[in-house]
Amino acid sequence: MKTIAASIALSAFAASGAEAQEGKRPRVAPAAVYEVAPGLGHFTDDVLFGEVWLRKDLSPRDRSLVTVATLVATGKSAQIGGHVGRALDNGVTPAEIGELITHLAFYTGWPNAISAVNETRAVFEKRSIATVTESDAGRLTLEPEAEAARAHTVNTTIAPTAPALADLTNRVVFGDLWQRPDLSARDRSLVTMAALIAIGQPEQLPFHANRAMDNGLTQKEAAELAAHLAFYAGWPRAMSAVPVLQKVFETRKTR
Amino acid sequence: MKTIAASIALSAFAASGAEAQEGKRPRVAPAAVYEVAPGLGHFTDDVLFGEVWLRKDLSPRDRSLVTVATLVATGKSAQIGGHVGRALDNGVTPAEIGELITHLAFYTGWPNAISAVNETRAVFEKRSIATVTESDAGRLTLEPEAEAARAHTVNTTIAPTAPALADLTNRVVFGDLWQRPDLSARDRSLVTMAALIAIGQPEQLPFHANRAMDNGLTQKEAAELAAHLAFYAGWPRAMSAVPVLQKVFETRKTR
Amino acid sequence: MKTIAASIALSAFAASGAEAQEGKRPRVAPAAVYEVAPGLGHFTDDVLFGEVWLRKDLSPRDRSLVTVATLVATGKSAQIGGHVGRALDNGVTPAEIGELITHLAFYTGWPNAISAVNETRAVFEKRSIATVTESDAGRLTLEPEAEAARAHTVNTTIAPTAPALADLTNRVVFGDLWQRPDLSARDRSLVTMAALIAIGQPEQLPFHANRAMDNGLTQKEAAELAAHLAFYAGWPRAMSAVPVLQKVFETRKTR
Numbered sequence: 001m002k003t004i005a006a007s008i009a010l011s012a013f014a015a016s017g018a019e020a021q022e023g024k025r026p027r028v029a030p031a032a033v034y035e036v037a038p039g040l041g042h043f044t045d046d047v048l049f050g051e052v053w054l055r056k057d058l059s060p061r062d063r064s065l066v067t068v069a070t071l072v073a074t075g076k077s078a079q080i081g082g083h084v085g086r087a088l089d090n091g092v093t094p095a096e097i098g099e100l101i102t103h104l105a106f107y108t109g110w111p112n113a114i115s116a117v118n119e120t121r122a123v124f125e126k127r128s129i130a131t132v133t134e135s136d137a138g139r140l141t142l143e144p145e146a147e148a149a150r151a152h153t154v155n156t157t158i159a160p161t162a163p164a165l166a167d168l169t170n171r172v173v174f175g176d177l178w179q180r181p182d183l184s185a186r187d188r189s190l191v192t193m194a195a196l197i198a199i200g201q202p203e204q205l206p207f208h209a210n211r212a213m214d215n216g217l218t219q220k221e222a223a224e225l226a227a228h229l230a231f232y233a234g235w236p237r238a239m240s241a242v243p244v245l246q247k248v249f250e251t252r253k254t255r
Numbered sequence: 256m257k258t259i260a261a262s263i264a265l266s267a268f269a270a271s272g273a274e275a276q277e278g279k280r281p282r283v284a285p286a287a288v289y290e291v292a293p294g295l296g297h298f299t300d301d302v303l304f305g306e307v308w309l310r311k312d313l314s315p316r317d318r319s320l321v322t323v324a325t326l327v328a329t330g331k332s333a334q335i336g337g338h339v340g341r342a343l344d345n346g347v348t349p350a351e352i353g354e355l356i357t358h359l360a361f362y363t364g365w366p367n368a369i370s371a372v373n374e375t376r377a378v379f380e381k382r383s384i385a386t387v388t389e390s391d392a393g394r395l396t397l398e399p400e401a402e403a404a405r406a407h408t409v410n411t412t413i414a415p416t417a418p419a420l421a422d423l424t425n426r427v428v429f430g431d432l433w434q435r436p437d438l439s440a441r442d443r444s445l446v447t448m449a450a451l452i453a454i455g456q457p458e459q460l461p462f463h464a465n466r467a468m469d470n471g472l473t474q475k476e477a478a479e480l481a482a483h484l485a486f487y488a489g490w491p492r493a494m495s496a497v498p499v500l501q502k503v504f505e506t507r508k509t510r
Numbered sequence: 511m512k513t514i515a516a517s518i519a520l521s522a523f524a525a526s527g528a529e530a531q532e533g534k535r536p537r538v539a540p541a542a543v544y545e546v547a548p549g550l551g552h553f554t555d556d557v558l559f560g561e562v563w564l565r566k567d568l569s570p571r572d573r574s575l576v577t578v579a580t581l582v583a584t585g586k587s588a589q590i591g592g593h594v595g596r597a598l599d600n601g602v603t604p605a606e607i608g609e610l611i612t613h614l615a616f617y618t619g620w621p622n623a624i625s626a627v628n629e630t631r632a633v634f635e636k637r638s639i640a641t642v643t644e645s646d647a648g649r650l651t652l653e654p655e656a657e658a659a660r661a662h663t664v665n666t667t668i669a670p671t672a673p674a675l676a677d678l679t680n681r682v683v684f685g686d687l688w689q690r691p692d693l694s695a696r697d698r699s700l701v702t703m704a705a706l707i708a709i710g711q712p713e714q715l716p717f718h719a720n721r722a723m724d725n726g727l728t729q730k731e732a733a734e735l736a737a738h739l740a741f742y743a744g745w746p747r748a749m750s751a752v753p754v755l756q757k758v759f760e761t762r763k764t765r
Contacts, residue, residue: 102294357549
């Protein structure tokens with residue numbers, strides 16, 4: 001009885017402790033953060049959740065997509081569950097989360113995807129979300145001219161050296177994955193961009209940033225993506241993405 | 256007796272549950288993958304294990320070596336145990352796995368190696384594999400001309416700025432590690448290439464790709480390595496390795 | 511009683527087993543390392559702890575700072591606890607560890623920092639270390655000329671493309687984080703350099719290496735940092751940092 005009473009008292013304390021100092025907003029940072037790294041608590045509650053997540057230049061749904069994409073891409077299993085829950089709250093569907101993971105298996109490797117599946121299934125179970133089924137909508141159509149240009153590049157630059165990789169790229173990645181209706185073309189581009197920035201692989205970013213903008217992403221959203229990712233993948237990855245985005249923006253202006 | 260009977264029944268159930276929908280092949284993807292990300296189940300069973308692992312351009316033993324190397328290099332502890340088991344099934348010896356981990360401690364850092372040791376020991380225990388002992392075969396001989404060229408490069412480009420790093424490179428990495436008989440020179444090269452591609456560090460790839468081919472790796476195998484790694488380290492890492500491999504192939508043709 | 515006696519006997523055995531073969535030094539590598547990868551045991555005890563950690567060109571406190579920074583930056587949660595303990599033994603204060611984590615949240619992403627908090631709290635609890643409180647010392651002063659130059663670069667190269675990222679860089683990273691008195695400017699530079707080298711992000715290294723040396727880091731220490739990091743982030747990351755450091759050293763000589 002004493003133990004129960006004590007733990008109720010502790011819960012009440014925790015709840016009141018969860019209010020921000022100035023009564024402005026509830027704390028997101030767990031108590032452990034304030035105990036070990038009080039500065040991190042300050043920046044988490046006052047800047048990351050008190051400011052960045054509230055900025056209007058990128059929707060909460062998009063912020064969730066790129067955050068989950070970053071966590072999957074960088075293999076941060078411990079944080080995936082929490083952000084999958086937030087993504088569901090922000091309007092990402094369970095099927096879209098499943099397909100985001102499928103998409104990133106190709107862009108950041110199978111091990112990250114398999115680990116993400118396990119974390120995500122735990123969240124789905126807790127929320128009584130049923131098994132995801134594949135969409136029976138028709139395949140997404142790739143813009144024929146852009147797809148022909150892409151295939152030409154792969155066939156001339158990759159195929160002569162690595163024919164199997166070129167074939168799998170054409171037949172599986174673009175001939176199957178990118179045409180699956182379970183995640184929109186625009187969202188696939190968004191999570192691919194996030195993954196490339198997060199793992200520090202800018203080589204493929206111009207292609208995917210252009211593709212994203214062809215698919216409806218605005219320059220304002222692309223720039224805000226970099227600011228958001230600074231917090232989840234670190235400042236250097238975000239800063240190094242800016243000159244690449246700048247060139248893409250400039251190229252598109254002159255067309 | 257009851258326990259044995261039960262486990263036989265369970266095995267039989269697992270076997271029948273493991274059949275793919277069309278009866279074509281057993282499923283490798285766990286049920287959770289199909290429940291959360293059905294597309295990932297499809298690609299795992301139809302492409303990765305239904306096609307890539309079966310391609311003849313790289314042996315199953317080599318595919319296991321580069322897969323385990325990729326998992327160690329990228330710190331994917333959750334997947335190491337399963338692939339160490341597969342590597343043993345594909346003819347990699349326990350001592351070779353131990354030495355692969357030792358080798359990659361130098362190429363991808365001690366923390367990855369220590370975590371890999373713990374995952375591997377659990378597999379060895381389950382399979383009643385005894386403690387690994389170091390080979391008492393003679394040291395591997397490095398080709399004197401290539402080794403002199405390598406040392407010259409380190410002594411002129413690294414030593415003037417970072418003398419301790421140069422000394423450790425000459426004395427420990429090439430003066431000890433690469434001469435250990437517990438893993439062949441060709442296999443050391445193979446896992447080093449896999450690690451460099453997987454962590455997105457192409458600067459040292461030309462040196463190690465050339466060394467690998469001097470040690471017997473064919474161009475076909477090197478190209479297939481890139482296709483295989485696309486699945487375990489992500490497409491961008493593999494695609495960015497291709498131009499580097501291409502230059503190495505071209506340089507060797509003209510010699 | 512029997513169990514206790516047995517565990518005492520086991521402890522004694524472990525202690526005697528912890529002596530190196532030649533009675534020279536205690537083993538650091540756990541028994542599992544010798545059982546699975548005996549070569550790794552040899553290199554851990556004879557080279558990493560038997561030689562590198564004992565070198566005088568970098569203090570044990572600095573070695574601990576850069577080791578913990580590397581583990582946080584690369585998300586190696588399994589090794590953080592052990593090295594936080596070693597850092598405390600080497601004179602890093604609990605508040606400095608907390609602020610190192612806060613600092614690296616910005617430089618390598620929030621998920622790494624949150625995971626590091628959890629590992630660190632467990633060590634603090636085991637050592638009965640009280641909750642960390644923020645320093646009430648005055649803010650650190652940034653050198654006005656260097657800070658103006660930095661802000662100018664951000665305002666001209668980042669702001670036109672990514673205004674939110676530029677604003678957060680000026681207002682939060684340099685206008686708040688770098689001025690916090692909980693970790694010295696020189697130590698912030700040291701852990702930033704370690705993080706950039708460890709994650710393979712050399713673009714920002716010249717800026718931070720110069721800043722570190724402005725803040726008192728010697729060239730000898732910077733070079734030794736590369737040798738130390740080779741073991742914790744892998745040889746390729748360290749080797750690729752050397753030409754970048756070399757250029758910084760040369761630029762400073764001519765000033």
